[in-house]
Amino acid sequence: MPPRRAARGASSPAHGEQLPxxxxxxxxxxxxxxxxxFLDDCPGKIDAEFIAVLDAVAAAPPPxxxxxxxxxxxxxxxxxxxxxxxxGPGREQxxxxxxxxxxxxxxxxxxxxxxxxxxxxxxxxxxxxxTFSDRDYQRVRELGDEHRKNHPRRxxx
Amino acid sequence: xxxxxxxxxxxxxxxxxxxxxMHERRRARRMEDPxxxxxxxxxxxxxxxxxxxxxxxxxxxxxxxxxxxxxxxRASRNASSVRRLxxxxxxxxxxxxxxxxxxxxxxxxxxVRRTDTRPAVRDGSAKARAAAIS
Numbered sequence: 001m002p003p004r005r006a007a008r009g010a011s012s013p014a015h016g017e018q019l020p021x022x023x024x025x026x027x028x029x030x031x032x033x034x035x036x037x038f039l040d041d042c043p044g045k046i047d048a049e050f051i052a053v054l055d056a057v058a059a060a061p062p063p064x065x066x067x068x069x070x071x072x073x074x075x076x077x078x079x080x081x082x083x084x085x086x087x088g089p090g091r092e093q094x095x096x097x098x099x100x101x102x103x104x105x106x107x108x109x110x111x112x113x114x115x116x117x118x119x120x121x122x123x124x125x126x127x128x129x130x131t132f133s134d135r136d137y138q139r140v141r142e143l144g145d146e147h148r149k150n151h152p153r154r155x156x157x
Numbered sequence: 158x159x160x161x162x163x164x165x166x167x168x169x170x171x172x173x174x175x176x177x178x179m180h181e182r183r184r185a186r187r188m189e190d191p192x193x194x195x196x197x198x199x200x201x202x203x204x205x206x207x208x209x210x211x212x213x214x215x216x217x218x219x220x221x222x223x224x225x226x227x228x229x230x231r232a233s234r235n236a237s238s239v240r241r242l243x244x245x246x247x248x249x250x251x252x253x254x255x256x257x258x259x260x261x262x263x264x265x266x267x268x269v270r271r272t273d274t275r276p277a278v279r280d281g282s283a284k285a286r287a288a289a290i291s
């Protein structure tokens with residue numbers, strides 16, 4: 001499915017620094033939107049908390065401190081990724097995986113982005129005191145690899 | 158499920174740019190649920206307070222011309238902990254660390270009661286909060 005484009009107007013990458021970053025949601029080649037599907041499936045309070053963290057980080061993006069400590073840079077194989085870590089009912093663990101879309105105005109334009117953005121890729125949940133497998137994280141990275149190949153990006157509109 | 162609307166952002170967006178308004182449209186739709194709105198606003202206030210404390214400490218550090226490493230030394234803390242704290246690359250800032258950094262910067266942390274009309278939350282349930290506000 002080709003990305004849907006918006007109507008003609010005036011917002012330009014040059015204005016990116018003056019606006020909060022956008023929050024965009026990855027769309028897979030088959031049209032599914034893993035992050036939105038994950039959020040829709042979360043308890044309402046968890047969804048609300050994820051959105052509040054995203055809004056806080058978009059308003060004061062890295063390297064500034066924001067997100068109340070719930071927004072965390074990942075390391076190792078997940079370097080360049082960020083996650084939002086929340087605890088839900090019964091201590092169930094909820095994670096939302098994100099990438100940052102930043103660069104020169106020209107690079108952002110190549111990606112089809114009017115301003116820098118947080119790209120929300122997918123989410124996962126697990127019982128307390130369990131871990132995600134390497135395969136789980138590999139699947140997340142594969143989404144990121146696919147996303148970053150797209151110019152313009154394929155996102156939910 | 159995700160409906161298109163002519164939001165200002167859609168209209169303003171350049172024709173060569175993607176429409177990035179999905180987040181705002183979804184949030185607006187979800188906020189029509191009073192319990193969702195209460196949960197969002199409560200979390201947003203908590204995040205804002207945490208973020209403000211960390212940023213204020215970092216601003217004070219910069220105003221005083223103290224490096225992160227020097228601040229860590231003065232607070233007898235690990236330099237990487239302080240660096241991670243101020244760059245949001247470490248989860249869950251711990252109060253003892255925040256208090257130690259404030260002390261090292263010659264500052265106090267205070268709890269100030271709100272002067273606006275928002276009620277203190279006594280019952281954790283969204284239903285109770287909704288009742289308190291209505």
